[in-house]
Amino acid sequence: MRRGAGPVLAGLAAVAGLAVALEMAVAAGLIGGFVVAPPTAIAGAMPKLLFEEGVGRAFLVTFASTFSASALAALVGIPAGYLLYRHAWLGRAYENWIAALFSAPLILLYPMFLVIFGRSPAVCVAMGFLVGVIPVILKTREGFLGARPVLVNVARSFGAGEAEILRKVLLPAARPAIFTGLRLCLIYAMINVVGIEFLANLGGLGFLVGEMFDRYDIPAMYAALICLVLTSTLFYALTGRAERWLGGR
Amino acid sequence: MPLRVAGVSKTFAASDGASVQALDDVSLEVRDGEFVSLIGPSGCGKSTLFQIIGGLLQGDRGTVAVDGNALNGSRRDIGMVFQEESTFPWRTVLDNVAFPLELAGLGKAEREERARRFVRLVGLDGFERKFPDELSGGMRQRTAIARTLAFEPRILLMDEPFASLDEQTRILLGDKILQIWRELKQTTLLITHNITEAVQLSDRVAVMTYRPGRIKRIVEIDLPRPRSSEIIASAEFGRYVGLLWQDLREEASRGMADAERTTA
Structure with missing residues (x-):
């Protein structure tokens, strides 16, 4: 199926429209310039972030922590989700506990992780992993449970063994749900990574946002936030590409 | 004999602790290149038999043999077409x-x-x-x-493959099946509840009883080959449909009464 440029242009047009509206609202005094920087001032602060504040390096730190946390969550979460599906009693025993953890404010555990790992990016990776692995487990199990039994029977009727059924039927059938879990994982991991960087001054884009706020450089703070949004968009695009590469549509 | 089903029985444990006998001593043979249909009312154990012949389910008693070799588990010799998408x-x-x-x-x-x-x-x-x-x-x-x-596969085993389709599409696909069958000379066992489909396609039709499923009677369909769906308009075709319905009517009525008793 051909993907046209229309949706991309519509998305960019919406962002441009919002930027113009914000610019006009600040210029008209409807929104205080001390609270919200006008888009032109944010754009003006970008070179400073790039050349003086090391936004490139901050991006790499946040990207590496979020990616490591999510990759670990995928490595642990997908097999764990499969186990909860394969052994129904495990699923019944642990699903509610895992779902309960999902709604718990796990970020409040960060001081404990600081004690365990010291002031290092490992704290961000561990926190990102902890919150990210939960949706991967839950969505993977859901994906496997949603695989229609007749598809497994088709493979079995052709003499497929358990490993082939997993590889050629169950995993492709569960793939959309697994990728939903991975997208949620990336979102939660990144929120937590940035949050810890902000709270514990551990570098990265979270630290940069906090630093700009402390200096009361509001345009630069918003510029750093935009870099965060762009990082998140990059992750989203990478996940979509990975899904298509693995045979998704 | 390419396919021989001998004395297959199967009983399931019901949720209330009782047991339900789905199949009782079912025996059937399909000859080389023959097209046989197995017809029965809902709940007669057709799909259970389909799974046992295909090796997806173990029967309690009896054997399934292809070319004289009794088989266990999934069968390389039997190709299955399922009812569901x-x-x-x-x-x-x-x-x-x-x-x-x-x-x-x-x-x-x-x-x-x-x-x-x-x-x-x-x-x-x-x-x-x-x-x-x-x-x-x-x-x-x-x-x-x-x-x-x-x-x-040596044997093509189909479980109501057109059940979800409308009647006209089903009849036209019947023509397609006949054309493929002629071309490949494929030994075929079709499981269905549709009398027209069974008569249109088959050399022989085996009628099953309502629970427990047994073979009640086997009817030879002596209609000329090659066939097409036009044969549906013939008087002979109508006679076979009527004959099979006489056998099925009693079984279908038992099934309906049982379903009404269970839901009452």
């Missing part, structure tokens, strides 16, 4: 049909070439690169049939 939605028509060849370890070029032959056979040439959600229900079932035929 069973194409893999993430694979194209060609990749669906090539699936059993992929499991058999054939190289990409060889399996695609062989798969194309069966795609053509079911009349889906031109749709090789389409995904199942871009096809009609009838085309999806033809894809599933082509996939099973690509497996080149």
Whole structure:
């Protein structure tokens, strides 16, 4: 199926429209310039972030922590989700506990992780992993449970063994749900990574946002936030590409 | 004898602790190149028998043999076509049909070439690169049939493959099945509840009783071959339909009464 440029242009047009509206609202005094920087001032602060504040390096730190946390969550979460599906009693025993953890404010555990790992990016990776692995487990199990039994029977009727059924039927059938879990994982991991960087001054884009706020450089703070949004968009695009590469549509 | 089902019985444990006997001493033979239909009312154990013959379910007693060899577990000699929609939605028509060849370890070029032959056979040439959600229900079932035929089984075993389709499509697909059967001389066992379909396609029709399922009677369909759906208009065809309905009516009534008693 051909993907046209229309949706991309519509998305960019919406962002441009919002930027113009914000610019006009600040210029008209409807929104205080001390609270919200006008888009032109944010754009003006970008070179400073790039050349003086090391936004490139901050991006790499946040990207590496979020990616490591999510990759670990995928490595642990997908097999764990499969186990909860394969052994129904495990699923019944642990699903509610895992779902309960999902709604718990796990970020409040960060001081404990600081004690365990010291002031290092490992704290961000561990926190990102902890919150990210939960949706991967839950969505993977859901994906496997949603695989229609007749598809497994088709493979079995052709003499497929358990490993082939997993590889050629169950995993492709569960793939959309697994990728939903991975997208949620990336979102939660990144929120937590940035949050810890902000709270514990551990570098990265979270630290940069906090630093700009402390200096009361509001345009630069918003510029750093935009870099965060762009990082998140990059992750989203990478996940979509990975899904298509693995045979998704 | 290509397919011999001998003395197959199966009892299931019901949720209330009682047991339900689905099949009782079912015996049936299908000769080389023959098209046999097994017809029965809902709840007579047709699908249970389908799974036992295909090796997806173990019977309590009895044997299933292909060319005299009793079989256990999944059978390389028996290709199954399922009642439910069973194409893999993430694979194209060609990749669906090539699936059993992929499991058999054939190289990409060889399996695609062989798969194309069966795609053509079911009349889906031109749709090789389409995904199942871009096809009609009838085309999806033809894809599933082509996939099973690509497996080149000794016996083709089908469980109401057109059950979800409308009557007209079903009759027209019956023509397609007859054409494929003629071309491949494929020994076929069709499980169905549709009398017209059974008479249109078969050399013999075995009628099953309502629970527990037994073979009540086997009717030879002495209609000329090659056949097409036009035969439905003939008086002989109507006579066979009437004859089978006489047998089925009593069983279907028992099934309906049982269902009403259970839901009361």
